[in-house]
Amino acid sequence: MSARIAVYPGSFDPITNGHLNIIERATCLFDQVVVAVANNSAKRPAFSADERMDMVRASVAGLPGVSVDSFEGLLVDYLRRIGAKVVIRGLRAMSDFEYEFQIAHINRRLAGEVDSIFMMTSEEYFYVSSSIVREVAALGGNLSGLVPPAVMQKLHERHPRAP
Numbered sequence: 001m002s003a004r005i006a007v008y009p010g011s012f013d014p015i016t017n018g019h020l021n022i023i024e025r026a027t028c029l030f031d032q033v034v035v036a037v038a039n040n041s042a043k044r045p046a047f048s049a050d051e052r053m054d055m056v057r058a059s060v061a062g063l064p065g066v067s068v069d070s071f072e073g074l075l076v077d078y079l080r081r082i083g084a085k086v087v088i089r090g091l092r093a094m095s096d097f098e099y100e101f102q103i104a105h106i107n108r109r110l111a112g113e114v115d116s117i118f119m120m121t122s123e124e125y126f127y128v129s130s131s132i133v134r135e136v137a138a139l140g141g142n143l144s145g146l147v148p149p150a151v152m153q154k155l156h157e158r159h160p161r162a163p
């Protein structure tokens, strides 16, 4: 049987412990989990693609079966290029559902062989998002427990007055 590869795509701007929790749980279900950082300039990310990838790499180091990559353009084209058929996405609240539902359907329409798997957030991270993390960091709040150490360090460099 061929290896079961799943792709976890996202902006990861920056990666949070909520993302990391999904990645760790996905490694129990798949042989390989590829964290695919979207390099989509239209989204105007706070961190460059290289910075986002570096933070993901540092955060998943040591997790068996996890690799980090980036992609531009359509996710389904990327999946075909690397021979993957499964997309993992995380769900926090009903507000995530509508968007994710739409994306899963358009991806299926564009590539019938692709399926999306949704993993429910762990309760301690349901309110954690990259944007809330950026906002708290900018205002000097304490983010311990919410982001991996590499992200904490990066946010400190950007906002030196954060504790």
Ligand code: ADP
Residues within 6 Å of the ligand: 009, 010, 011, 012, 013, 016, 017, 018, 019, 022, 088, 089, 090, 091, 092, 096, 120, 121, 122, 125, 126, 127, 128, 129, 130
């Ligand atoms: P995108 O811009 O593609 O939505 P994100 O980096 O914001 O990228 O999110 C990537 C995926 O991770 C999405 O499926 C999102 O719902 C999920 N996610 C984000 N934060 C959490 C969290 N705290 N718990 C579970 N899933 C999450």
